[in-house]
Amino acid sequence: MTQVAWIIPLLPLAAFVLIVAAGPRLPGRGAYVSIAGIVLAGIGGLLVLGEVIRGAHADVTYTWAVLGARPITVGFVVDPLSAIMLAMVGVVASLITIYSVGYMAGDPHYPRFFAYLSLFQFSMLFLILADNFLFIYAGWELVGLCSYLLIGFWFERPAAARAALKAFITTRVGDFSMMIGILIIFLHTGSLRFDEVFRSIQGGALAGPLLTAAAVLVFGGAVGKSAQVPLHVWLPDAMEGPTPVSALIHAATMVAAGVYLVARTYPLFLASPDHAALTVVAYIGGITAIVAATMGVVEDDIKRVLAYSTMSQLGYMMLGLGVLGYTAGMFHLITHAFFKALLFLGAGSVIHAVATNNMKQMGGLARAMPWTAWTFIAGTLALTGIPPFAGFFSKDQVLAAAFAHDRVLWALGAAGAFLTSLYMGRLIWYTFAGTYRGGDPHATPDGGHGAGGHAQPHESSAVMVAPLVILAVFAVFLGWVGAESLGNPFERFIHFAGAETPPGGFGLLVLSIAIAVAGWAAAAAIYVWRIVPSETLRQALPWAYTLLARRYYVDDVYAWVFIGVGGVVVRLAGLFDRYVIDGLVNLAGWLARQVGLGLRYIQTGREETYLLLVFLGVIVIVVVRLVW
Amino acid sequence: MPGLTHYLVVSALLFALGLFAVVTRRNSVAILMGVELMLNAANINLVAFNKYVAPGAMQGQIFALIVITLAACEAAVGLALVLAAYRTLETVYVDEINLMKW
């Protein structure tokens, strides 16, 4: 299986082609084909994972083209890193696709959704299996495209169309940076293949500040894709897409591709002098972790809260990688994928039931939809790092690595963990506790994704609940594979020489738990016991609230820079274009016209004129000949 | 005794007259007349060369005869065209026959 792992991405691709070609005529209007493709791919991924755990390894390379003396090779690699990603993506995507059958039921563009989903799955698996920068870049762009298509799936909604464009353009900035980085690497090492590139770097083909620059540029791609500061602005808006898409792309897989990219090209970062590149990675991650968490505290849209949470957790992963916690970062990636997918799907289930995204219009849903509520709470506990849920192990490892490496970064992470508990607690109490504050769900106009005609919120269908339950199981128990008390099997499987996570120590463990619990307590104090009600806080700190609600004005700065300043530049360029360039073009046209107007006295269409000119010519020739 | 040059001069003048008619006349029939004059000038040349430059040969006269034949063809077709144009456009002035222009 390992040697033919390239089949795995082709299964969703085949599903995509089938749905595009046959569409609604397929069983389940294309959904079953899509599910079959990704489930088979997921099984394949698990098989590969099993074989890799037992020591299998594959690296297949073909020479695709030769540029001068430099062969461009393409191929795929199966090692622990790609195997675990393959399995994770396969399983999570399978569950989300199954969930989508229920969530998207009744949508007029049902087959198109599954076609996009399959195309995305292909792209993601392709990206994971890439053994060279070319393939990873191609997969990178493909998932970007799918993200664009899926965010704008309800393109008839202006907000969705705008969000899709925003995501596409923002990630494009990162992608461009990544392309430059790849080109620098190719220029100096003469290869795009990871093995050869790393070997060349060890041989000193690329070193010093240039290497750092290349690494940071490649990391720029990850910043864009993983929604790290300062390219994070697209992810909250990306929640305009269907919730399964948010779960699959903007929580579990695609945004994790940035982390995967850093992990995949880790030798590049590690080779950077004084760990400069890794420091950049770590600080970007740490800042993102806390910035996103603070923004999440004031957000009312349930999906956006989760989106900020995702950004924050991605920041943790980056932080982990940046502080030499290679295993910790990857471990957090895997666990996060499961519990964040669970949270998103649960949020989707809630939205499906109440037909709104606004948490303030929910409440008391735990009674109406217990399955959703309990799985959601399990995911939340995992996220906030309450033992023994999955997030506890991974986050703890990240924080331990940060503590060992840089206390400032640890402080950022710890503050983020506190805030995580705070906003997640807020979310839980707003949504599931108390009494129902919303109106008739189907009276609200925001029911564009198949809200049924029911007066009271009720539990979602089995096809939606079943994935929740499976994911909840993962969220609860997956952490143990990285438990140090069990010898941390995950680290034995995925590790990187020179970036071993140091053991955290018991004190740190307790501190971490205490921070998480403190967050929960703060949330309870504000939202349940109302010791310090949120309104009071808002009035006491209006500037802080405004700052957070306006997302630190980043969007406004961008708007000012790109629309204000950029607009001026563009307008100047427009003037230049209109008067100088167009002037030149019009001058050419005007000249041609004037010449034509002049010449048309020769082109009269009458034989007399032509004959006269002929004989004039004859006379000139003869005179010249006679005079000569 | 008039020699070759005499005939050539007459031919040249006749040719210039024909050319003048062709270039300046508006009436298409008059243009055809100019063409006939030019052809006559050419024929004078042919026959004169036959007599003075190549007395033993026949080609000068042969070609003069062929030119006359073709002139008849040209006149027939040309005048047929003039008639057809006149029937359609009710004019024989070439600068007014400009339906296909611009």
Added chain:
Amino acid sequence: MDWIRDILRAVVGTIIIFSAVAFIAVMFGVLLERKVSAWMQSRLGPKHVGPQGLLQTVADTIKLLQKENIVPTRADPIIFASAVIIVPLAALLDYVVIPFGTTRSGPLIFRDLNIGVLYFAATSSLVVIGILMAGWGSNNKYALLGGLRSAAQMVTYEIPIGLVLVTVALMAGSLSTVTIVNGQARLWYIVAQPVAFLVFLIAATAEVNRAPFDLVEAESELVAGYFSEYSGMRFALFQLGEYGEMFALAAMAVTLFLGGWHGPVLPPVLWFVIKLYALIFVFMWVRWTYPRIRIDQMLNFSWKVLIPVSVLNLIVTAFFVVMAHR
């Protein structure tokens, strides 16, 4: 310079024709016409001027000479005047190649051109131009219609005449009229070419605008055709041209088919004159016997009957000539 002598001879000959042959013949022809018509209509005809009215035409000519030359107001004076000259001149030029007889020093002919028959066709075709000019120059719709009809008719009937000329030239192996006449010393071509003779006779009748092809001058339709506006001596000159053309065609018919001057006992010139007047009489006979035909019938007859027949005749003749030379 023998060709200067030729030109002088031609000029002198033209004068002689003009005075002797043409004037006298034509005047006599006009009288004959009136006499024949009178005879056919059981009348007497001119009888008072001269013996048996012989000088009637002379008197008429003198009368015409005295008459005023009227030029219509809107007429084109140059064209109007020059048309009068072209018509009789072209008719008279035909006589250059007619061999009237033979003497001990050679044939009695103004110039025995080696392109004789071609010359005849060329000069007789010039008449059309005169007629067109007369018709247009008169600024009279009858004249213009008559001129156009006449031109169409003459152009049409020139073709069978030309084909017949070629046929006979083929028989004789020459374009020279003298050679053609000499070729008939033993057998007149009318025997070998009866079809060609008939075609020629019919076409000649049409060529000179005589009945039944006289619709050009149809009094009932077009007054007098292209010379409606002409008066006095100009009218006489047109008459001269017409009769001159008729005599020329008759003379050519004699030359081509009736053996020219050949004949027993009588002197050659006399034989020629006898044959000529016999043909003239035939023309007149036809004129006063047959009714006029319509213009479309006339044109159709030439294009659909005469020309195909003469072409066929030419081909057959050519075939036999080639076979005979084998």
Added chain:
Amino acid sequence: MSGEAIVFYLLAAVTLASGVIVVTSENIVHSAAALVPSFLGVTGLYILLNAEFVAGIQVLIYAGAITVLILFAIMLTEGGTGFGTRQRNEQAAVGAAVAAAMAVLLIVIATRTGWTAGSGTLPLYTPGVIGQSFLRQNILVFEGTSVVLLISLMGAILIARRED
């Protein structure tokens, strides 16, 4: 001045004077009528050049047929009624200059070139000799011309035919 020269100059004068009328007359019928003496003058020149057959054909075709055809065309179109109409286009002056320059150039070339006078006796250009030449040395030209003649005959009929 010899007799031949007198005749030559006479014929040349007739030809060119008529030609001038042809190209300058404001009356199209006058132009057409003036073609006749011009063609006949050229005919005379042919006779001076010992080309009697060409001369005969010239009279038959040009004077007899083409002129009549032109007159017919004039009568069938506007019959020379366009007296008031401008007969010359706007490039008359330039055209006159070009034509004059062309005449001067041709005359200069004709007088400057040293024509090699051919040796040999002038044969008698009888119709028979010309016919033999046509059907022996120049058979291809002859046949080609006859095809052109046939085609133009049919073409002229086709073009001038009134479509009913």
